[in-house]
Amino acid sequence: MIHYKTMASTVPMEAPICLVENRNDKLMVNQQALDILTSISTPVVVVAIVGLYRTGKSYLMNRLAGKNSGFSLGATIQSHTKGIWMWCIDHPSKPDHVLVLLDTEGLGDVEKGDSKNDSWIFALAILLSSIFVYNSMGTINHQALEQMQYITELTKLIKIKSSPNAVGEDSAEFVGFFPDFVWTxxxxxxxLELDGCPITPDEYLENALKLSKGKNSRVERANLPRQCIRNFFPKRKCFTFDRPTNDKSVLAHLEDVEESQLEPSFKHQADNFCSYIFSNAKPKSINGGIMINGNRLGKLLETYVKTICTGDIPCLENAVLAxxxxxxSAAVQKASxxxxxxxxxxxxxxxxxxxxxxxxxxxxxxxxxxxxxKLSFKDETCQYQQELMQILETKKNDFIQRNEEESTKYCQTKLEDVSQTLMKAISQxxxxxxxxxxxxxxEREKMINNYHQLPRKGLKAEDVLQMYLQSLAVTEASILQTDQALADQERALEAEQVKREAAEKEKKLLEQEQMELQQKMEAQQRSYxxxxxxxxxxxxxxxxxxxxEQQMILDHKLxxxxxLMEEGFHLKAEKMQKEINELQTxxxxxxxxxDSWWPIILETIGTGAMFLLPGVGKLAGLGLKALGKKLSK
Structure with a gap:
């Protein structure tokens, strides 16, 4: 058994919980499990296992969880796991990642009246996982491959595009959404040998997936699951396991078995399987490299199950757009x-x-x-980015207004303090x-000097002072006119000096306003x-x-x-050339x-900047769009 390092649990799940219930042949999401899944904000590595019932799927998943028990193993011929069960644990080797284990009900349970749900369980396991494990017993032979008929139904159960004729799409489309494949x-x-030479489990799988020659319907049916696996899953891996023990009484209760009671070869094989999963299972993502966390995975699951329950075919394009x-919307809110x-x-x-x-x-x-x-994706019309631009512009203006109000309030308070002596002298x-x-x-100059020496008055310091001095204009004129020590000419000169000073201060304030307007325009240009x-x-x-991703698909097709050419299927290889040509195009x-989308994006953002940004944004609009064209070069 692999030993895990001690780490703080981000998802405290002591035991698995049913995620998708299968009641009376109807699938439904368990809200309690969904709440746990959607609470995970970190990337998730999702491992799903499927296979016929009573083939030991749950035991492998428990080993991945580092436990003997957890997922129900069952000791009879009945299938214990119904629906899809989930166990979220901290990833043992990827910090800030959560390992989501999905154990599915056994396929082909004779007690089930409707096998359609088997197909949906199979399809959901593929759609949700980043690595898909198919578990079987004995050998990979004709019978084992026939039991993989669920994989041949995928193109009927899932569509990539929302167009009416999208069912039965080219496998290249599915490759971009499907997980890696492991056959246990x-x-x-x-x-493990072929023609007298030893081979690896991977070579054993690839040999089993070789197509049979012949044109009759039996051969075509036999080839179909092989071709689907080859088409849908470019990355394939195989693990073979000896029996855990030859003691049947022990086999019936593996969750209670000590490591020492297991066959050494089986323990080694199981540890190799776990190590491979931990090292090679990638974080779940969807086409375009969009990272999926638990929250996103839960929302996708809800969409898939809701669509299935209505009798429609899940459309991956629609699910991703939804x-x-x-x-x-959440990204706009979080960013603002x-x-x-x-x-x-x-x-x-x-x-x-x-x-x-x-x-x-x-x-x-x-x-x-x-x-x-970082949080947004597929904002192809820049709708949400423009919404964020508008919000940030509004928020910025709110901060500017608050800044001015704080400055005004502070300066008015300080002016009241430093002008007390002056005001008292006037009143007396x-x-x-x-x-x-x-x-x-x-006395006035003394008051002004004291005011100027005060720190952190802010950008409204001169405005507030000017308004205060204007409020003294009548008193000042009265003192000037009643001062008998001044001759008429002197009073006239003083009055003229007061007007000049007032005009200079007004000009200075206007220049400051113009400078601040220019700064706001430049800030909007920088924002754009x-x-x-x-x-x-x-x-x-x-x-x-x-x-x-397209190059990966092309390499896979080539x-x-x-x-196909090496196996002698020249016609199939020629037909594939059309797909290859389309991919290359x-x-x-x-x-x-x-070269085609960049001018459109610039036009969209530029127009948005003109009409969304208030005030000077409209004045700066043409400059912003010109700047955008400059940036595109």
Whole structure:
């Protein structure tokens, strides 16, 4: 038995729970299990096992969980596992990943009245897993392959595209969605050799999947599951297991058996199987390299089962698009919440200048956009990105307004403090004497200097001071006019000086407003540039992933074509050439796709920037679109 390192459990499941119930030949999702699954926000590695009932599937899954018991083994000829059971544990070798084990009810149970559910259980196991284990007994022979008729029905049970004629699609489409394949052969008693030479279990499987020659219906039926496995699962692995023990009484209660009671060869084989799964089972993803966590997997499962229960055929394209709508809306919310949270943490209100605030905004916005890009997928019209742009612009303006209000409030309070001496002198008539205007000006300048020396007044410091001084204009004019120590000419010169000073201050405030307007426009340009840059990077990464997947499918097709030629199936190989040609055309189109979609994306985001961003966004719109064209080069 493999020993596990001690680690904190992110999903505290002491035992499996039924995920998909099979009641009265009807499938339904168990809400309690679904809640556990959807609570997992980290990537999931999903291992599903299927096979005929009473073939020891549950025992293998328990070993993967590092336990003797858990999934019900059963000691009779009846099938114990009904529906699909789930056990979520921390992955033993991938930090921040959860291993989701799915044990399915035995196929071919004679007690079941409707075998249709077997096909759906089989299909769901494939759709949900990142590695699919088929468990059988004895050997991989004609009978074992005949029992794999469920795999030949997949193209009738699942469709990739939503178009009406999508059923029965080319296997290349399925390869992008299907998991890796492992065939486990239990109680294997044959010698692993071919034509007198030793072979590996993998070679044994590949030899068993060779097509039989002949054109009659019997041969075609025999070849169909072989061809499906070869077409749907490019990555295949085989494990053979000796009997765990020759003691029948022990076999009936394997969950209670000590390791020392098992055959050494079986323990070694079981450990090799577990090690392979832990090392090679990839995190669950869907076409385009979209990472699937427990939450996304649960939502996909709900969609699949709901569709099956209505009598329709699950469409992977529709399921992914429905998931994308939910996830993209959540991504907008999470990114905008993150922006607000970070701004509240990093901004010390009031900031000294608007630019100080905008610099912090730029950093927080960049991180928020990056979060959105990481969480979102298939936002092909940039609908959700534009929604985020609008929200962040609104939130930024809210912070700007708050910053101004905090500055105004602070400055008004401080002005009240530093002007107390001046206001008291005015109320007491201190300046209503000959030479009083000079005394007033000295006291006013002293007050202004004290105010200027106060720290952290913010960007409304001059606005508030100017408004305060304007409120003193009538009092100041009165003191000037009643000062008998001044000649008429001197009073006129002083009055003119007051007007000049007021005009200069007004001009200075206007210049500040214009500078702040320019800063806001530049901030919007930077915002647009950041959105475009991150979108460009994401789309290039997505395109690279699609090309990688298409190249993988093409390599698989070329390899399969070569095998068909070697096996003498020249007509099949020639027919496959059409599929190969279509794939090569798709790859070429994808390689040159950037030239066609990039201007459209720029136009979409640019138009969105003009009409979604309030205020100066409209003024900056043409500049933003021009900037986008510059970035696209």
């Amino acid at each position: 052969v239990r109680d294997f008693t044959l010698e 998931l994308a709508q939910i996830e993209n 919440n993150y922006y607000v949270e970070q701004m509240n943490l990093k901004v010390d209100f009031p900031t000294e200048t608007l630019q100080d605030l905008l610099n912090i905004h730029a950093d927080c916005e960049k991180e928020a956009i990056s979060m959105f890009m 008539g201190t300046f209503s004497v000959p030479g009083g205007y000079k005394l007033y000006k000295e 540039e950041e959105n475009i840059n991150q979108l460009k990077q994401k789309m290039e990464e997505d395109r690279s992933q699609i090309l990688k 390899k399969e074509q070569k095998k 798709k790859i070429k189109e994808e390689e040159h796709k950037k």
